Amino acid sequence: MLDIAEELNRWVEQGRDFAVATVVAVGGSAPRQPGAALAVDGEGTAIGSVSGGCVEGAVYELCRQALEDGETVRERFGYSDDDAFAVGLTCGGIIDILVTPVPVGSPVREVFAAGLAAAARGEAAAVARIAEGPADLTGGALLVRPDGSYEGTLRARPLGAPPSGSGGTDPAPGADGALGGHPELDRAVAEEARAMLDAGRTGVLEIGADGRLCGEPLKVLVEASVPPPRMIVFGAIDFASALVRIGKFLGYRVTVCDARPVFATKTRFPEADEIVVDWPHRYLESQSSEGSVDGRTVLCVLTHDAKFDVPLLELALRLPVAYVGAMGSRRTHEDRNKRLREVGVTELELARLRSPIGLDLGARSPEETALSIGAEIVANRRGGSGVALTGAHIPIHPDPQGVSSAVIGRIGSVA
Known part of the structure; x- marks a missing residue:
């Protein structure tokens, strides 16, 4: 998402509703890496890319649907051997897409807006989102700054409860129930995201829902925006x-x-x-x-x-x-x-x-x-070899650091 921060920041300033589809995991010869995004506004305008063209049409429709129903969804796209014209990646790879609606007034909007504004100004900031986990924990977002402070929450909030901010006190549970997720989740993710931000890396963090390595496992996409090298x-x-x-x-x-x-x-x-x-x-x-x-x-x-x-x-x-x-x-x-x-x-x-x-x-x-x-x-x-791809038995889109998963131990990352 932060790779299209400048244009998305303008959408925020103009008060547009939009949905953003972000690559959260890849496998095989996928053309884009985690963090690549396509966004669609309420009028159907689209910016960005998640696959270099292979599945853009299907992802576009997912964004339009998310704007209508307000639901965050995760979808997988891969190559279809049975139908060369089916929705999929003809290059043979697999990508997982997280589609998040960001309408005006939504809890996630404020966090996204702050992250996009920082990225558009060339400042360092990271945005973390649950990429895989319980349904009640999808849709939240956490903005992490270089000093370790954060705002927003990855934890499910009761309807109408304001987001926590900068490591501060969580809102009290409302009549609709308590916050979902362990109280340490935001703080633990913020610490890991800060380390990834220091390295200028976007990737997937694997962590327990209790903020530790134990507990129900979660995969958290951390998008880091840093000043240009x-x-x-x-x-x-x-x-x-x-x-x-x-x-x-x-x-x-x-x-x-x-x-x-x-x-x-x-x-x-x-x-x-x-x-x-x-x-x-x-x-x-x-x-x-x-x-x-x-x-x-x-x-x-x-x-x-x-x-x-x-x-x-x-x-x-x-x-x-x-x-x-x-x-x-x-x-x-x-x-x-x-x-x-x-x-x-x-x-x-x-x-x-x-x-x-x-x-x-x-x-x-x-x-x-x-x-x-x-x-x-x-x-x-x-980490390229510099040799011609013609006749060479090497991946065209190698996995980060030579592995086949977007998750590497606790942190998987791409430059």
């Missing part, structure tokens, strides 16, 4: 301009850094989010000390000059970032490695360096080279 491009050269465009296309917040003010200009890099004139290693050191680089950050060194490369890579290869790549010929690579060893970079640290940068696409132009670098970054992030 950073790509820092060092070296304001023509190849960098193309790489900035690829980085933005892949969803990165892109910074270009170069010590030469005549080259590091907004005119040359209009798509960049930030232009920095500074020595590369000095800028990276400042970002590291401020905590502005993390395990999702990618560093692309295009300076192609030892006086910039060596001090920069000496630092970069010791930071817990996702990717470090450096441009240059194989001769440049060997000379650079020699210089790095001389300043104390270990073989284990050198093994992290992607150099020469990019995958072998036969690239020549800056745009083709940027594409090869972007492809390597994606392969590194997703």
